[in-house]
Every structure is written in C-alpha cells, then in structure tokens.
Amino acid sequence: MKDSVAGIDYRFADPLLLEQALTHRSLGAQNNERLEFLGDSVISLVVSERLFELRPESREGDLTRMRARLVRGVSLADIASGIGLGKQLNLGDEAVKSGVHRRSSILADAFEALLGAIFVDGGYEACRKVIIDLFDPLIETLPDIEELKDSKTRLQEWLQARGRPLPQYSLQREEGADHAKKFHVTCLLPDDGTILEESGNSRRKAEQAAAGRVLVFLQEAANS
Numbered sequence: 001m002k003d004s005v006a007g008i009d010y011r012f013a014d015p016l017l018l019e020q021a022l023t024h025r026s027l028g029a030q031n032n033e034r035l036e037f038l039g040d041s042v043i044s045l046v047v048s049e050r051l052f053e054l055r056p057e058s059r060e061g062d063l064t065r066m067r068a069r070l071v072r073g074v075s076l077a078d079i080a081s082g083i084g085l086g087k088q089l090n091l092g093d094e095a096v097k098s099g100v101h102r103r104s105s106i107l108a109d110a111f112e113a114l115l116g117a118i119f120v121d122g123g124y125e126a127c128r129k130v131i132i133d134l135f136d137p138l139i140e141t142l143p144d145i146e147e148l149k150d151s152k153t154r155l156q157e158w159l160q161a162r163g164r165p166l167p168q169y170s171l172q173r174e175e176g177a178d179h180a181k182k183f184h185v186t187c188l189l190p191d192d193g194t195i196l197e198e199s200g201n202s203r204r205k206a207e208q209a210a211a212g213r214v215l216v217f218l219q220e221a222a223n224s
Helices: 013-020 033-054 060-071 073-082 094-098 104-122 124-140 151-160 205-221
Strands: 168-175 183-189 195-200
Touching: 013 033, 013 104, 033 060, 033 104, 033 124, 060 073, 060 124, 073 104, 073 124, 104 124, 151 205, 168 205, 183 205, 195 205
Parallel strands: none
Antiparallel strands: 168 183, 183 195
C-alpha cells in the first residue's frame, strides 16, 4: 500500500488514511467525504494565515478576495491536476466510464481530502508545510486586487465614487431544460435609464455579466 502522492512532500504513517483520501464515494461508504470536510477548513485557515503574513498592507476585504481566488474550486482542481491526482483516485467502474476523475469538482474534493488526511496523520504543522509549499507560488502570482473584484462590486464602487445610486438587477426570462438553464438578466442604472442585458447559466453569473457590460459602457463613455 502506497504511503505518498507524487508532487506532495509528505509520507503517511498510516497509509490507510491516504487510501481513504483517494477513494471516491462511488466505491461505497468508506470514502473521502469526511476528510474533504476537514481539509477544506485547514486549507482556508493556512491560506488565511499565509496571506496575513505575506500581505501586511492589505485590508480585510482585499485579503478575503485573495483567499477566495486561491481556495476556489477551480484553483484547487488546477493544483490537483498538476500533481496528477486524478489518475490516483480509487473509483467505481461506472465512475471510471463516465470520466469522473477528470471533473474539476471531483479533483478539488480529492485535493481537500488529501490535505485533511495529512492533517489527521501528521498534525497541523505537517499539513501547514504542504499547503505553504503548494500555495506560496500562487500567492506570489496573484493578479492586482482590482482584477480580483467581481463585476458587481467594481460597478458598485465606480457608481458610489461618483455619488450615483446603485444598479438594479432584474431577471427577464429563463430558457432551456432544468439541467441546461440560461438566465437573462438586465442591469439598470436608475438615474439615467441605462439598461443592458446579459445571460449566463445561473442568475448570479448573468448578473455579473450584465454588471461587467454596464461598467465597460460607463468607462468607455467617460473616456470618450
């Protein structure tokens, strides 16, 4: 039974914990979901601590945005993919056929479970070291804080800085089957009547897209 994972500088005292961390729920009740729950919390704590240490000038809101970028599912899946975690998962036959091991959400969950297993096996300091090794390069390459703000936040700040009222978002219609919905949302500026529409596969994404479009419109008008 193996006691380590390629790309991770850690050897398990209890290889059974590693096996559980790599076991998808498609193989039954003894899977990695409990370790995933634990790993999610440990990753968030260590990344928060590291950002606090490395970015002493950053405000609370900026630290929150940086952490969100680092611990979001797609970022965790990228790390998992980089160490080849998908190829090391224990999966049921049907899950293998459906390509579960290539899904971003499954990779992110397995990565969280792996860190949870390291925490149980070796304690906080051992887990912290692994997380720092993996995340410090990502922290160093974080984009400018303005790029980390979502479109709705950036539009709101742009309007508030000019003493203008906040935008209003309205769902206009939904299209498609339940598993493939498309939402159409408008963003209205109540003071001048500017209204633009965008769509997305969730209402939240549609609102973000509409806000981004309005913001570009306002910035182009201000620079013309």
